Amino acid sequence: MELIVLWDIDHTLIENSGVSKEIYAAAFTTLAGTGPTGPARTEGRTDRLIMRDMFQREGLSEPDWATIEAALACAGQERLRELSRRGTALPGVRDVLKAASVRDAWVSSVLTGNIAANAHVKVSAFGLDPLLDLAVGAYGADALQRPSLVAVARERAQCLRGVQDDVPVVLVGDTPRDVEAALATGSRIIAVASGVHSREELAAAGASMVLPDLTDTAQVLGILESFAAR
The missing domain is CATH 3.40.50.1000 (HAD superfamily/HAD-like)
Structure with a gap:
């Protein structure tokens, strides 16, 4: 069947092992020019919602999605080796x-x-x-x-x-x-x-x-x- x-x-x-939260923080920092004041809230949310929430919590305008996705992809690729080591x-x-x-x-x-x-x-x-x-x-x-x-x-x-x-x-x-x-x-x-x-x-x-x-x-x-x- x-x-x-x-x-x-x-x-x-x-x-x-925490690498995911580091990816969101790195992408946010790249886009905002400063680090977030708190970690990303994940728990099954989509990346669209996670990043939107981060910008709203910091009182910042959300960039267009293509820009956010590119920053996330770059941050993720940069942490492949670290993920393999820690996760x-x-x-x-x-x-x-x-x-x-x-x-x-x-x-x-x-x-x-x-x-x-x-x-x-x-x-x-x-x-x-x-x-x-x-x-x-x-x-x-x-x-x-x-x-x-x-x-x-x-x-x-x-x-x-x-x-x-x-x-x-x-x-x-x-x-x-x-x-x-x-x-x-x-x-x-x-x-x-x-x-x-x-x-x-x-x-x-x-x-x-x-x-x-x-x-x-x-x-x-x-x-x-x-x-x-x-």
Whole structure:
């Protein structure tokens, strides 16, 4: 059975060990000429929202998006080596991505608030990029709000991989916003308590399936198979 599996990146597939916040701060500093007074607020927001929030908090006019995206991409590329040094792929991730990638009827990609360039930096830092079909992913430049990214990924899967429009979509993520995006779009959800949000918080957001992590490959694959069979 066919399936579209869309993985979040930060705190779901990788631990960035603070490098993400440094990327936002560096991009902001490049554009504003001074550093932000506080860290970026992320927690599942898109890069569009994260950067808009930073400029609003500082009382500054927001530059045009193309300029912001370029600054983010530059800051991300500059920190690829640092991310590789300080961060890590989370336990079980490599095995579960490999298992999903070899399912002929599945499309396994990402749905992330990161812009595409920085999403690639983050997964390539740990050699995960060959295990993901990044061309059909949905990224932080594609929409302002996370739920809108689901339609973007579905359309790319249809156009690039010939996936039918009734194929189930599963989101895998660690924040209530991942859960909300799934519920708002009729997608399935596997919530993973590998970030800052507890199993109780994710369940309260509406996730019926909450795992502590992605270490049990057979369990994760079994859940995905059950979604594909519906």
